[in-house]
Amino acid sequence: MRALIVIAVVAALALGTLFWVSGADRLVLAWAMEGQRTAQTGMAGALRALRAGDPAAVIPLLAVCFAYGFFHAAGPGHGKLLIGGYGAARTVGAMRLSVVALASSLAQGVTAIALVAAGFWLLGWSRERMTDTAERLLQPAGFAAIALIGLWLVWRGARAFLAERAAARHEHGHHHHDRSCSGCGHAHAPDPAAVAGAAGWRELSALVAAVAVRPCTGALFLLVLTAQMGVFVWGVAGTIAMALGTAAVTIAVALAAVGLRRGVVAGLSDGAERIARLQPALEIGVGVAVAWIAGGLALATL
């Protein structure tokens, strides 16, 4: 019963945070939309100058692309769902998650670059065909990947939870806080450090891939335009600038999520045992939330 309450509270907390960090606030929305419009106009101006043969226009182009990425990420976006959810659920350092946020933004840019390069030169696709592919195929794929990571969190949490229950039954009469047990060969109780253990690189690359699978429309616009204009290299540079702008927001979300998780854990725990008990609940709660939202989105976009 207590575990259920903890799960409910944590899930509610995590959901609330996700909505908050994802910018469901009216002011943020208005500001992001207005900013995007302004950035879009600036991008067009720089591209026109570039097209007319003014190499100096590259500087404003990159600046405007960065701004576009920033505003785009400040509005609705799914990278934040995953990075924020993950940071809230798993023991992962702020630095490490920030690197993941940056890497996934850059990888997302690379996906757009690869899609347009292949579509434009190898396949001879039209702009509509490329945005269509991004929309119909990569979008649901991206959400499905995120839902899977949510389920992975649930599975991890459930496994640790069950292991702990089983261990508790075995442990009558034993010393309860025996942390050295993990070294005793056949550990019954999960070592808190292992349960809450730092996220491995495999898990983190899955995060990056899940975000990266789905390129953003703004980058596709820019890349197709520059490919047609014969200045694709500047489109690539602009896309990277956009990714850095996006990363600025997702890194902020990552820091907020890690901070929140630490706050919850520190506020509720008075020892390693508590952490061991809370960590699975945290993972299950956030995992369910992430899988539920992303799964629904994957189905809706199919």
Added chain:
Amino acid sequence: MALAHPHVFIDAGVTLIVDDAGKVEAVEVTWRYDELYTLILLQDYGLDPDFDETLTEEEVAETLGFDLNWNSGFDGGLHLYRGATELALGRPEAVSLELRADGRMETVHRRPVTGDPGGEDQIEAQVYDEAFYVAFEATLPSGISGAGDCVPELVRADLDAAYERLQVELAAIGGAVAAEDNFPPVGAYFADRLVFQCVR
């Protein structure tokens, strides 16, 4: 299209064509595309390859009407009312296409209007994309053909209220995280109104 929040920005204007009995028989709609989408259109249709920012007559003739093959639930975005009665609009016909000196493409199309009962009630026009992929603003000159003194009142969308309703709709589908791909159809909330008091 299922894409998120506005990616295309269009300034619109509406000109009513009224018969002798004071009934609206047709309407001309002007769309002025934003700078970036104009660039995309130029590249898509292979226009202005010499970058002189003007289109040749051949280019105009070939491209005219490119934006009138409406699909994916978009019906042209125009809504016309006499009092509370919504008037029926026919298929669009291209009128003109121009690349402006400010780097924005502007097109005009004309649609027949049927079922206007006439009378004293005001005419109201709105232009919006329900899906909000395109954000329309009714900020271009609007009026009544042949009646230069009748200028409609432009009632701007209440953006504060619009964003509030957007927020409610976003919350209903699971928050802004969900909106990237299932943006709620909130275009109407962001729509300006053009109110013609002098059509009779």
